[in-house]
Amino acid sequence: EAQVTQNPRYLITVTGKKLTVTCSQNMNHEYMSWYRQDPGLGLRQIYYSMNVEVTDKGDVPEGYKVSRKEKRNFPLILESPSPNQTSLYFCASSSRQLHSNQPQHFGDGTRLSIL
Amino acid sequence: AQSVTQLGSHVSVSEGALVLLRCNYSSSVPPYLFWYVQYPNQGLQLLLKYTSAATLVKGINGFEAEFKKSETSFHLTKPSAHMSDAAEYFCAVSANTDKLIFGTGTRLQVFP
Numbered sequence: 001e002a003q004v005t006q007n008p009r010y011l012i013t014v015t016g017k018k019l020t021v022t023c024s025q026n027m028n029h030e031y032m033s034w035y036r037q038d039p040g041l042g043l044r045q046i047y048y049s050m051n052v053e054v055t056d057k058g059d060v061p062e063g064y065k066v067s068r069k070e071k072r073n074f075p076l077i078l079e080s081p082s083p084n085q086t087s088l089y090f091c092a093s094s095s096r097q098l099h100s101n102q103p104q105h106f107g108d109g110t111r112l113s114i115l
Numbered sequence: 116a117q118s119v120t121q122l123g124s125h126v127s128v129s130e131g132a133l134v135l136l137r138c139n140y141s142s143s144v145p146p147y148l149f150w151y152v153q154y155p156n157q158g159l160q161l162l163l164k165y166t167s168a169a170t171l172v173k174g175i176n177g178f179e180a181e182f183k184k185s186e187t188s189f190h191l192t193k194p195s196a197h198m199s200d201a202a203e204y205f206c207a208v209s210a211n212t213d214k215l216i217f218g219t220g221t222r223l224q225v226f227p
Contacts, residue, residue, distance in 0.1 A: 004158070033215075035217075040124070040219060041219060042205060042217040042218055042219040042220050043159075043205065043217040044217075045214055045215070048214070058214065059214075090158055090159070092158075092159075103149060103161040103164055104159075104161075104215065106151075106158030106159040106160070107158050108156070108157055108158045109156075109157070109158055
């Protein structure tokens with residue numbers, strides 16, 4: 001089954017404790033992206049990657065890191081989490097770059113709470 | 116720069132009534148437009164997309180949307196609401212960039 005898998009689904013942690021949210025897709029997609037969803041703000045893009053070893057900042061990259069060492073994986077790293085990063089996070093992938101109109105496939109989300 | 120505005124953060128309808136969710140976009144080049152639906156505790160699913168072919172786009176679950184360039188709109192409609200349509204709906208635009216810009220979402224409630 002074609003899917004985007006995120007782990008963990010839920011995490012409560014404390015300020016400053018490094019964490020990683022994993023994302024994996026089994027569709028051989030070139031494009032992957034991370035979003036955060038906050039009430040009243042919709043989804044905002046954090047980082048995206050157009051292929052292996054190619055990453056770029058989205059609209060809200062501060063406080064986050066990503067890597068794309070393999071095509072299927074695109075982990076999101078919070079080196080020193082802060083309470084303002086408490087949010088619902090989504091990973092997404094698509095077969096081509098967005099301006100070719102390919103829709104994105106989304107994971108089920110990771111709810112992070114940083115105390 | 117491209118942007119999306121969804122009018123109405125909450126819309127309530129009765130079961131069987133018309134659903135109309137509004138989306139207006141801003142783009143300096145011909146856009147690609149999408150509607151996604153998010154059910155509780157789930158990720159986003161694609162409902163439909165406009166890619167410069169037919170201006171009336173039909174999607175899943177009986178939804179459709181009409182691209183109106185003169186009004187810069189891409190409103191989502193469904194003739195008869197069902198209880199299972201209760202969800203949050205997002206309009207999104209992509210225009211010659213590698214970014215997908217989302218609106219702030221509209222939560223649809225359906226009453227029996």
